[in-house]
Amino acid sequence: MSDSEAASNGGGVLDAVAARLLDASVLERIGIAVASTTLAILIGLVVAAATGYDPVQFASQLLVGAFGSERAIARTLRSTTLFVLTGVAVAIAFRAGVFNIGVQGQFVVGGFSTVVSIIWLAAFVPSGTVGGIVLMLSGTAAGVVTGGLYGALPGVMKAYGDANEIITTIMLNFIATGFVGWLVAGPFGDPEATATRTRRLPDNVELPQAVFGDPNLSIVGILLMLGVVALVAVITSRTRFGYDMVTSGYQDTAATYSGVDAKRMVISTMTFSGMVAGLTGALFVIMIQGYYTDPSGIGNYGFDAIAVSLLAANNPLGVLPAGLLFGGLESASSHVQINSDVPVQLIDGIVGLVVLFVAAPELFRMIAARTGLGGDAE
């Protein structure tokens, strides 16, 4: 009792202040994310107006395109699944202070090896649902392993070769796209197909649709996304490995002091991150694509994921709303294309602006301080 009294004298005040700061920083992060997005969209609307389009219509189409119908919601959720998972992959690495710019490449090799392994295994596995489940599980495992290994590579190069992971992962993205592209066009191409692609996955490799009847969105995919988010959140906050990882990200010297082997940590972080990226690749081919095609046409999920992760302040839970935003914008851009004449690159530009503003939280702190909004700046 005497302790708490002592605390209430000097410490109590500090206590309250500290608690408020802690809360403020979470609120502040959310505030910054919302402000960045709003500002970017506002600029987009101004650009639309300035170039002769109707901004109100554009805005309403963004909304309708993302959430206006069951189809739109399904489409949004489908993209969201991919953005969230790749976003989590990025967040894992960033949390540990490793800049994995290579999620795109890990996503590509993961998806490709899922397809290849399923097609190869299909000859040995009976058709039917059980066989399909076996194929999907083993294919997903192949994707996870390949993605993990491809992520481990720059980790090893950083740990033992002192090679900057930003550069190596960028290079490995180019290599993944080029090499898988070559494999798809050549050795693994479907000789029957006229387009550049692998053979299709067997018919029993299919996830239950269950939601909105969209053939490319499965409840399994959504559950997998939520499961991975929860798993990663638990790992980072509740396990020794997570503590080691996050500590390395904040202060590697302190992590080393506490017994973390820095080299191994870099490698295991990159592997972990790559595994999630590989898993995303597997989900992508099983739930959506059904075969593999030239990866240069697969979309930049791995790059956009960097923005998703950042918008979420690299918090695995925060990745959910951030992924939803990106999924919504992607979905809306498809709708805008079909139903309006605004060049869709405007939406790409808006995404760029969101990222730019998210990178500069100080901008909003100063704006907040100037305008007196959002309380006192630190």
Add this chain to the structure above:
Amino acid sequence: MNVTDSLTVARLRLVGITIGVLAVLGAVLSGIFDVDLSRLITRGFVTRSLEMATPITLAAIGGLYAEKSGVFNIGLEGFMIFGAFTTAGTMFALGGTSPTQGDVWVAILVAIVVSTLLTAVFAVLLIRYKADQIVAGLAVWFVGLGFAPFVAALVWGSRSSPGLTSIDKLAFGQSPLVFLTIVVVGVAWVFLFRTRYGYWVQAAGENPEALDTAGVDVNRVRYATVIFSGAMAGFGGAVLLAHAGNFVGTGSTMVDGRGWIAIVAYLFGNYNPVGAAAAALLFGALDMLNVQFQTVGIEISARLVNLLPYVAVLVVLTAYGKTRIPAVVGEPYETEE
């Protein structure tokens, strides 16, 4: 051995690697495929290699100045896109689909000015508002990929421009911009290692406090280098366009990863302008060697050979990974007031 000496050694090593790699590749393959080496290594090959290296070199010099001063400008690719687009737009505005050589030069200047202005905004975000350099740089790329084709679509009704014109060759069948780039490389080297401002740039990236206490405004130095880096990337994009003769905004645009290669080039060149130019030339030559292989019928997949520079970068970064990155890259510098 002092700093410049060690850099000179690194540079020499790099030139050695360049020549070695090319010679070995050329000799081995021409031996295997029984192709006359003179068909492979032609004057045109050298010219194209130089032209390929030119925009990369310019962007790389900009990037290395920024990074030397402690700011990682990962947005070079984005600024190159803006540079290329602005050049095309200006040429089109001045001369429609048949601009004159004068228009080309004016367009290059305009592109540099526009890039400078855009980078100034970027620099304010990075330095005054302490934006995360990696993320903001990526954002510049996204913004470039979005807005340049968007504006192109508004101007031309298509993300790609119609054919405009490319710059006329000068002596020895070389573009004047190649010569200009050689001059820029030399000047950039002298400026960085022989002038007081160059000292300041180096100090800003290694120990900004030391520079501050020596009475030099660190952030002013960084503003200068960051803006310079964007201007050079824009210049690089302009040169790319002036050689190509039209703007292509589909896919990853005509810049197509050259900004990223520029970053790799200066890391490869150990932050030395001459080294960066040598590295850019290495990449350019590898790329063009690949074309030569196809032309003379050496059957290796173009797609695979195209990956060679990237693999080379990985090998060199890992095996010779001792690229010394300036001590405080990425950290905003805060003076107390």
Add this chain to the structure above:
Amino acid sequence: MTDRQAEVDETSGIGRRMLLASGGALATGTVFAGCLGGGGGSDDGGSDGSTTQVAIISSPAGFDDNAFNDNAVDGLEQASDEFDLEYTTVEETQEAQYESVQADTAESGYDLIICVGDNHTDPLSTNAEEYPDQNWMLINNVIEGADNVSGWIEMNNEMSFLAGVAAGVMTQEDFEYEGSSTDPDGSTVGFVGGEDIPLINAFEQSYIEGVEWVDDGIEVLTGYGGSFSDTGAANDVAESQIDDGADIVWHAASAAGGGVFSAAQDNGRFALGVDVDQSVTEDQYQDVILGSSVKALNEATYTVAEAVVNGNFSEYVGEQNLSIAQGSIDFVVGQAFEGELPDALSENIQDAKEGFENDEIELTCGPTSC
């Protein structure tokens, strides 16, 4: 077969006219293609019965390629001038999205949806079933058994063969024009591809066969720039080939092809255009574009759009061809070279076309792959 014959007659009648007009229309059409679209608010368009609403979904290369995709749009542009018709362009470069984009477009109530490129085949076989009342048009493939899809196959192999014939003839001629000339001593020609993929490999192989049909002693240098958008890369490949003796270069590099023309121009050699009359679409290079190997894809989209307007879409359901036999693939002389080129060229082209019409020429590669 008799039904089919009737169609052939009808389409080939328009075919010739459209082929020649295609280049010019493309030049003006594409300038506005990006902004025009079908206008906003077409959500429930088409159902009101007055204006026909058409949507066109791109191939992975996207629009603004000055070739394949734009050529398809061009037919719609022309149709919109002549009929009460509006169209919307939907660019989708990710193959994985086709199934969903097609369905979304179908949900938006268009009278006709055109899918450009073979990559649409698999998703469309699903969606054609899913939306049985929707009229679809697929370019470069057919959907077996679907009674609501008009599938159009462009005989790119035939088109490429003609380009090969033209190149083979011209490299053996001694020909000069405004600072450019052939090399009468050597007989070497070039081919520049965009991406190194089966579709373009089929162009390459058919082109080589065309050259060798003229004279199998002619050397064909081939190379790929690695991209459909990087003019610089295409330029480098073409220059390298010209260095190595090529005096006529043809390309299948979409928007990047401009680099091939500038290489020819800078080095005093000649080039050939693809898909449309590129001496018109890329007219700053008309002094080196001897001619272009063209296909009337615009004709196809125009024809089907017109059929929808007139309510007789069903006549075009099933497999349709753009071929030499139907008059919708041809070689056209560049606008600067009308009447300038040696007779050997037109004679050989004529022979080759007759060869196809009489089934005398067999090609290794199909229209989209080998």
Add this chain to the structure above:
Amino acid sequence: MTRNAPAVRLEGITKRFGDVVANDAVDFTLDQGSIHALLGENGSGKTTLMSVLYGLYDQNSGTIHVDGEERTFESPRDAMDAGVGMIHQHFQLVKPMTVLQNVILGHEPTEGGTVDEASARAEIEDICDRYGFDIDRELDTPVEELDLGAQQRVEIVKSLYRGAEVLILDEPTAVLTPQEVDGLMEVMNDLREDGRSLIFISHKLDEALEIADDITVLRDGKAMGTVPAAETTESDLARMMVGREVLFDRLERDPGTGAPVLEVEDLRVSGDRGRERVEGVDLTVHEGEILGIAGVQGNGQSELIEGITGLRRPDDGIVRLGGTDIADRSRRDRIEDGIAYIPEDRQTEGLVQEYSLQRNALLGNQTIEPYAKNGFLDWDAVENHAADVIEEYDVQPPNPETDAESLSGGNQQKFIVGREIGHDPDVLVASHPTRGVDIGSIEFIHERLMELRDQGVGILMVSSKLEEIQKLSDRIAVMYEGEFVDVVDPEAVTESDLGLLMAGGTLAEGSDDESESVDGGVSS
């Protein structure tokens, strides 16, 4: 020596950082051609005050006069133009650049647009000749290749090159051997005789008394008064600094020693740049014993300790803990084996600044039950641990949710000590356990270490503070250039003996000299 207007006069300087008042209406006067010592504990505001004078900070109120003229310094450049130079505690040198480039940085002579190295070289050589510096032989060497003493001389030459009439030296003796300190004192004397005015920031009473003409004491940001050095004593100054009497007495010691717990044989460890820094050290720590290691910083103590705690892999040799060789075991294994470690740098190693104390309580414990089981963490157990440490070690503020970075140095250190002792270790390695800690906390930490020793734990302690070494150690090993030069009984040696050993000398050569002051300078 003309003594008209004072070289520097500060009037009523107040400097706040947020709510913290670092300087509170401080007055300070530096006479021409004199040395003025600025004394105070860490955090008393000495460096802040000088940074205001040097144009690094803007004061909230108060005026600066140089040579009788009121000045406002927007930047160090303004201060330099007015002839004020500062040698910082952390050297302001650009490591990969050469000595010459560092000296002229910001004041480069140019010719034809490029730096005129020749004239710079001549001028620097001139300065070196005048004050007897040796660095002119190394003008083209990158600064990072010089030792700390030479780097300090580069800093001084840099200020002189810039034409400084007033030189501010911020704790210049912290990294020097007593013998090097003598050399510095000579340089300072020469500078004074040359008519320059010097401000000497220190917390070492003896040094201030020895060299200064006047002494100003700061405490909690306030000036406690200025006294002529000739008219004051150490205990007067100490009272001014701390605000109360300070005991200089050695603590009672229980000499009984137990079985050896930590044995090191012929240990060899390399430093960051691959050079061998520990060149064959043997040592033994017994149960219930404190073995102190004295030495000038940079003689291999850090590498030795890192070799023992597992942060650095030894090249060769044996580290035996309770009889088992652990030289090949990882840092984590050694923590689990029972080696606790109070690290040299609490800011970067001992605490994660952005973590709450609770999360920091887990640092190093993340594999140990009850905090972790099967890889999962038990945050309740960690929180209890944090609360215990906070209570037992009187950490302020007593809130486990507080971020470490908001704690004062002393409280941070108390928390680390508490956490490490909480490991229930067999051996505690303590590196500079009270560096930068306020006096109250020093006494507290010292008591805890003694308690731990009395419980039978073997303690290996490195400190650069001789009085701390002498006060706590049962035996003292003196380290010089990677080797132990001697192991001595703390009762049997004086501080000057230790100083001599630390400089590589031996006790046989000469036991004492007059430059050493009496035992017991207060330090913090």
